[in-house]
Amino acid sequence: MTPAAVRNAQTLERAFAGRSLWADARARLFRNKAAVTGMAVLGIVALLALFAPYVSRFAYDGIDYSVVTCAPDWWPFEAACKAGPGHWFGTDTVGRDLFVRVLYGARVSLAVGFVATLVSLMIGVLYGATAGYWGGRVDALMMRVVDILYSLPFIFFVIILMVMFDRNFYLMFVAIGAVVWLTMARIVRGQTLSAKQKEYIEAARAAGVSPFGIITRHIIPNVVGPVVVYVTLTVPDVILIESFLSFLGLGIQEPLTSWGVLIADGANTMESAPWMLVFPALFMAVTLFCFNFIGDGLRDALDPKDH
Amino acid sequence: MSALLEIRDLDVHFSTPDGDIHAVKKVSLDIAEGTCLGVVGESGSGKSQLFLAAMGLLAANGRTSGSVRYRGQELLGLEPRELNQYRGSKITMIFQDPLTSLTPHMTIGAQIMEALTLHQKMPREEAERRIREILEYVRIPEAARRMKQYPHELSGGMRQRVMIAMATITGPDLVIADEPTTALDVTVQAQILEILRALKTDKKTALALISHDMGVIAGSADQVQVMRHGEVVERGDVDEIFYAPRHDYTRMLLGSMPRLDQEPDLAASSAKLLLDVEDVKVTFPIKGEGFFAPPRLLRAVDGISFTLRAGETLGVVGESGCGKSTLARAVLQLIPPDSGQVVWLGRDLTVEKQDAIRRARKDFQIVFQDPLASLDPRMPVGVSIAEPLRALEPGLTRNEIRARVAAIMRKAGLDPAWINRYPHELSGGQNQRVGIARAMIVEPKMVVCDEAVSALDVSIQAQIVALIKSLQAETGMAMIFISHDLSVVRQLSHRVMVLYLGRVVETAAADDLYRDPRHPYTRALLSAVPTPDPRRERARKRTLLTGDLPSPLDSRAPLAFLKSRRVDDPQAEQYRPQLLEVSAGHFVAEHDPP
Numbered sequence: 053m054t055p056a057a058v059r060n061a062q063t064l065e066r067a068f069a070g071r072s073l074w075a076d077a078r079a080r081l082f083r084n085k086a087a088v089t090g091m092a093v094l095g096i097v098a099l100l101a102l103f104a105p106y107v108s109r110f111a112y113d114g115i116d117y118s119v120v121t122c123a124p125d126w127w128p129f130e131a132a133c134k135a136g137p138g139h140w141f142g143t144d145t146v147g148r149d150l151f152v153r154v155l156y157g158a159r160v161s162l163a164v165g166f167v168a169t170l171v172s173l174m175i176g177v178l179y180g181a182t183a184g185y186w187g188g189r190v191d192a193l194m195m196r197v198v199d200i201l202y203s204l205p206f207i208f209f210v211i212i213l214m215v216m217f218d219r220n221f222y223l224m225f226v227a228i229g230a231v232v233w234l235t236m237a238r239i240v241r242g243q244t245l246s247a248k249q250k251e252y253i254e255a256a257r258a259a260g261v262s263p264f265g266i267i268t269r270h271i272i273p274n275v276v277g278p279v280v281v282y283v284t285l286t287v288p289d290v291i292l293i294e295s296f297l298s299f300l301g302l303g304i305q306e307p308l309t310s311w312g313v314l315i316a317d318g319a320n321t322m323e324s325a326p327w328m329l330v331f332p333a334l335f336m337a338v339t340l341f342c343f344n345f346i347g348d349g350l351r352d353a354l355d356p357k358d359h
Numbered sequence: 360m361s362a363l364l365e366i367r368d369l370d371v372h373f374s375t376p377d378g379d380i381h382a383v384k385k386v387s388l389d390i391a392e393g394t395c396l397g398v399v400g401e402s403g404s405g406k407s408q409l410f411l412a413a414m415g416l417l418a419a420n421g422r423t424s425g426s427v428r429y430r431g432q433e434l435l436g437l438e439p440r441e442l443n444q445y446r447g448s449k450i451t452m453i454f455q456d457p458l459t460s461l462t463p464h465m466t467i468g469a470q471i472m473e474a475l476t477l478h479q480k481m482p483r484e485e486a487e488r489r490i491r492e493i494l495e496y497v498r499i500p501e502a503a504r505r506m507k508q509y510p511h512e513l514s515g516g517m518r519q520r521v522m523i524a525m526a527t528i529t530g531p532d533l534v535i536a537d538e539p540t541t542a543l544d545v546t547v548q549a550q551i552l553e554i555l556r557a558l559k560t561d562k563k564t565a566l567a568l569i570s571h572d573m574g575v576i577a578g579s580a581d582q583v584q585v586m587r588h589g590e591v592v593e594r595g596d597v598d599e600i601f602y603a604p605r606h607d608y609t610r611m612l613l614g615s616m617p618r619l620d621q622e623p624d625l626a627a628s629s630a631k632l633l634l635d636v637e638d639v640k641v642t643f644p645i646k647g648e649g650f651f652a653p654p655r656l657l658r659a660v661d662g663i664s665f666t667l668r669a670g671e672t673l674g675v676v677g678e679s680g681c682g683k684s685t686l687a688r689a690v691l692q693l694i695p696p697d698s699g700q701v702v703w704l705g706r707d708l709t710v711e712k713q714d715a716i717r718r719a720r721k722d723f724q725i726v727f728q729d730p731l732a733s734l735d736p737r738m739p740v741g742v743s744i745a746e747p748l749r750a751l752e753p754g755l756t757r758n759e760i761r762a763r764v765a766a767i768m769r770k771a772g773l774d775p776a777w778i779n780r781y782p783h784e785l786s787g788g789q790n791q792r793v794g795i796a797r798a799m800i801v802e803p804k805m806v807v808c809d810e811a812v813s814a815l816d817v818s819i820q821a822q823i824v825a826l827i828k829s830l831q832a833e834t835g836m837a838m839i840f841i842s843h844d845l846s847v848v849r850q851l852s853h854r855v856m857v858l859y860l861g862r863v864v865e866t867a868a869a870d871d872l873y874r875d876p877r878h879p880y881t882r883a884l885l886s887a888v889p890t891p892d893p894r895r896e897r898a899r900k901r902t903l904l905t906g907d908l909p910s911p912l913d914s915r916a917p918l919a920f921l922k923s924r925r926v927d928d929p930q931a932e933q934y935r936p937q938l939l940e941v942s943a944g945h946f947v948a949e950h951d952p953p
Contacts, residue, residue: 250732251727251729251732251733252732252733252734252735252736254693254727254733255725255727255733255734255794255797256735256746257693258691258693258720258724258725259720259724259746259747259750259751259797260717260718260720260721260747260750260751260801261746261747261750262717262750265750269735269738269746270735270738273735273737273738274735274736274737
């Protein structure tokens with residue numbers, strides 16, 4: 053067969069595969085208004101974060117002592133000074149533009165959210181599927197390891213990591229990912245255990261499919277539904293953990309920022325400069341809402357009982 | 360004689376997200392006092408909905424119109440409270456699955472008590488006496504002890520008896536039995552039908568017997584009504600319907616019923632030995648009662664030997680729990696046997712490595728009972744069919760695979776254009792064809808059919824049996840055909856092996872076994888099979904087994920037919936009945952003379 057013909061057949065297959073339970077689920081997801089709105093708003097936030105340098109003429113680390121802790125021009129309440137045109141969200145305690153900083157914070161928070169979730173997804177799915185498929189002693193041993201890691205106090209664990217490797221940006225991904233995958237592994241293991249009992253798995257074994265083929269072709273596709281849902285719930289979780297770590301001073305370092313850091317700073321000046329708290333908090337809350345709406349929508353869309 | 364229940368122009372609609380479903384279309388019927396009306400039809404014919412609607416038990420999205428009169432009293436549109444004067448006391452129902460229709464947390468005594476005292480006030484002692492009486496009437500042994508048990512402690516047959524007891528204790532005029540024996544083994548089915556017949560003759564209770572099984576109807580009904588797609592296509596006397604059916608659909612239903620007395624024409628088998636199974640045993644550890652109790656061993660397959668030749672079909676028959684499915688899985692090495700040999704073409708599979716077994720699967724495939732469960736719901740059927748081919752004949756190009764899939768689909772009676780459909784978009788019969796196509800695509804030398812037609816409607820079942828036969832004639836494959844249904848096995852098998860609690864009780868050439876069964880268990884099985892022949896059913900004397908299958912955990916159980924050699928200790932090692940050759944190729948396990 054020519055490469056073009058192969059490609060043709062593949063696209064054909066993909067086109068048909070799209071008209072499936074997944075297509076049904078997608079249709080149901082797009083009928084869910086809350087989920088669609090969530091996706092749209094989240095998309096806007098992500099685009100803003102991505103194009104942050106081009107949206108405003110200020111730099112995220114540009115210090116300007118002439119506008120220290122100034123409210124935006126449209127601020128309706130009393131404020132010590134006005135930041136002037138361009139500073140849509142006002143400025144912080146060293147005169148940096150808050151709008152740009154919120155968007156840069158979005159970059160970090162969303163990046164941490166996605167990367168740590170991805171890490172946990174990979175480790176968790178592999179670990180959970182392995183434990184669930186082999187079962188017996190392997191399963192018991194692997195899941196006891198998870199139990200032990202679960203019982204470690206998380207903050208204590210992060211502090212030790214920070215002390216051992218010094219504070220750095222990437223370590224935070226590792227630290228968060230290392231904790232979040234535990235739940236993922238448990239979910240995947242449980243799903244695998246129940247999928248393994250299904251008659252079509254036995255049918256595949258009888259058909260001569262190898263164990264690897266069974267895991268990749270039958271178990272993982274049938275386990276993916278609940279995992280996808282859990283992923284959307286993990287992302288906000290991770291963003292919250294990051295802001296918590298940053299709030300404690302264990303996270304990201306100046307002049308870089310994240311929503312957690314901005315909120316921590318804002319909380320300190322809450323009485324004199326409330327805008328420094330309000331804007332990052334608003335962004336984070338909206339983002340978390342979006343993820344939760346998407347997660348809810350996905351759960352309803354993928355639930356076979358709803359069919 | 361005036362009608363006890365008169366249904367006129369009953370219409371049932373369901374509103375669903377996919378639109379309005381017209382489940383029952385202007386059905387009228389009469390049930391006279393003390394008679395039995397058989398309502399027969401395949402799944403989706405609306406036969407159950409008809410009676411649920413008449414009893415006001417429809418699901419919330421259902422609507423009814425028409426008229427349902429009980430002794431002249433209109434029942435449709437009555438308030439539940441008024442309806443309950445009749446429902447549950449004068450008209451009662453028995454459902455298919457006695458486990459889901461009994462409340463799990465109440466003892467059966469308490470449940471029957473509830474049914475009784477709800478409708479009739481009486482002192483407690485009086486009620487208990489009546490419950491004991493009725494339990495004895497439906498032949499539940501040790502009634503006093505059983506009353507204190509919970510539904511899950513009873514077997515399926517016992518639970519169905521409890522349901523019958525509940526349905527009859529108020530002295531109803533009419534019992535509606537909705538597939539009362541479908542979930543039960545044949546020998547238990549025969550016992551339950553016997554009780555229902557007795558109800559009609561002793562207590563003059565009218566009966567509406569809903570069933571898909573023409574055999575069940577033939578033995579019990581006086582009047583028969585055949586339903587299809589929510590309409591009555593034919594009605595009449597039982598003899599009329601069975602001996603002079605007028606409607607094509609009735610004729611088709613009768614024609615598709617497999618019959619015990621029909622000698623099939625089978626392709627001749629060759630002498631080449633394919634499979635030699637020698638004393639295979641499979642045991643499962645069952646958790647003991649206490650925390651520290653050692654696990655007990657369930658002997659699912661307890662020393663079974665047989666051979667299979669090329670082109671031959673071996674029928675394996677037995678009731679649930681006899682180990683027939685486990686035997687199939689042990690032969691196919693899906694469950695490794697604990698001991699014994701499975702010799703395939705001279706190679707003992709039990710000592711081979713996993714990967715060697717996997718490659719050997721090209722020669723032997725399996726078709727499962729539940730077509731929907733055995734297909735991956737997220738895989739188009741074409742990919743499912745191609746799966747053994749990809750796994751066992753690597754190196755085929757995509758086009759070759761496509762061509763092979765299309766060819767086998769055509770052979771299995773499927774439109775090759777359906778390769779991209781999903782299992783939930785096909786019917787049960789079509790999915791079973793997919794299962795057969797998947798098993799046949801690698802051109803195996805042997806196919807195991809594990810209850811492959813049991814979950815299908817009779818007409819579909821007949822088509823699938825015909826398909827299997829034609830595929831066998833074409834390819835010359837050998838087959839192990841496992842079923843609880845002796846009449847289906849008869850249609851396909853050269854030889855038949857009867858299992859009882861993990862052991863062979865009788866094996867012989869099919870003709871010998873059906874013409875001259877020797878073992879009491881085989882005889883009981885054969886006599887329990889209902890045939891779609893009312894005169895014969897009425898004339899027939901049955902050898903009924905009493906009670907249920909004993910627990911396979913009890914080491915005494917397999918000696919139920921050789922009580923003289925039994926040691927009365929549940930843990931003791933027991934005598935193993937030997938297979939004796941009574942005539943050429945006809946082996947029967949030792950048993951006490953009847």
